[in-house]
Amino acid sequence: MFTGIVQGTAEVLAIEEKPNFRTHIVRLPGDMLPGLALGASVAHNGCCLTVTEINGDQVSFDLVKETLRITNLGDLKVGDKINVERAAKFSDEIGGHLMSGHIMTTAEISKILTSENNREIWFTLQDPRQMKYILHKGFIGIDGISLTVGEVTKTKFCVHLIPETLTRTTLGSKRLGQRVNIEIDPHTQAIVDTVERVLAQRDAASVATVAAGSE
The missing domain is CATH 2.40.30.20 (Elongation Factor Tu (Ef-tu); domain 3)
Incomplete structure (x- = not known):
């Protein structure tokens, strides 16, 4: 989970393209590096990605086909900057609102x-x-x-x-x-979605009642 309070911006240093797959390397701000480990979650423009390699402040992430299709991360070029945020901890202040990192x-x-x-x-x-x-x-x-x-x-x-x-x-x-x-x-x-479902069920019930009464 994330808070939506961006911790900084990160520059895209390199991009490796493969069929329906991409790896990009970004330079994370220094204050985001302590405790960072392989497998950690970092939001890139709000999209939750997993750390796959760490070389100092240069950190690698993999992007699969669905991520490239739904988000703007496939538009990135070397030199572009992105908003970044590490996953929230239970003790963190929620200054924004809870976010999943799943882009719709x-x-x-x-x-x-x-x-x-x-x-x-x-x-x-x-x-x-x-x-x-x-x-x-x-x-x-x-x-x-x-x-x-x-x-x-x-x-x-x-x-x-x-x-x-x-x-x-x-x-x-x-x-x-x-x-x-x-x-x-x-x-x-x-x-x-709940309101729509309830209204649809009510309308269906009303139609069924009218139909039964006309028989």
């Missing part, structure tokens, strides 16, 4: 509005069917950052970013058209 879809940056000390970014989901899970003032994970949803329309949503978020994460350098990873709050998803 990506979103494209469709609008950026900048004013003094503020930035508003609008996103369009790759899978519009998942807009039902994005609610005004709800939680969402964007490239591993725990954020509160601002305005929501039928097809888009926005978040409001403070200078600290822009400085600490990669969102400060994002441009129109770039993709970000999206993790939906699982509690919101569970509630929406």
Whole structure:
């Protein structure tokens, strides 16, 4: 599990491509290295990956076909930077919201509005069917950052970013058209799916009652 509080950014140093598979090496910030071991979990733009090799501050991770398909990690090039966070410990402060590191879809940056000390970014989901899970003032994970949803329309949503978020994460350098990873709050998803299921069952029962009464 992760908290959505990004610990730093890491530069992609090397990428090894194989059929439907990729290994990339990143330079982790020094304060993330103590206690790091093979098999540890580190979120890359919110996507949980496993440490496969450690050489000083250069750490390797493997990306399988499904990860490359669903996330924006397949878009990375050498020199790019990503948001990183190590897995949370039981004693850690949960400053954001609990996140699993399982990316559901990506979103494209469709609008950026900048004013003094503020930035508003609008996103369009790759899978519009998942807009039902994005609610005004709800939680969402964007490239591993725990954020509160601002305005929501039928097809888009926005978040409001403070200078600290822009400085600490990669969102400060994002441009129109770039993709970000999206993790939906699982509690919101569970509630929406449950309500839909209950309503569907109620509608089916009503249709059955009407049909029986007409016989």
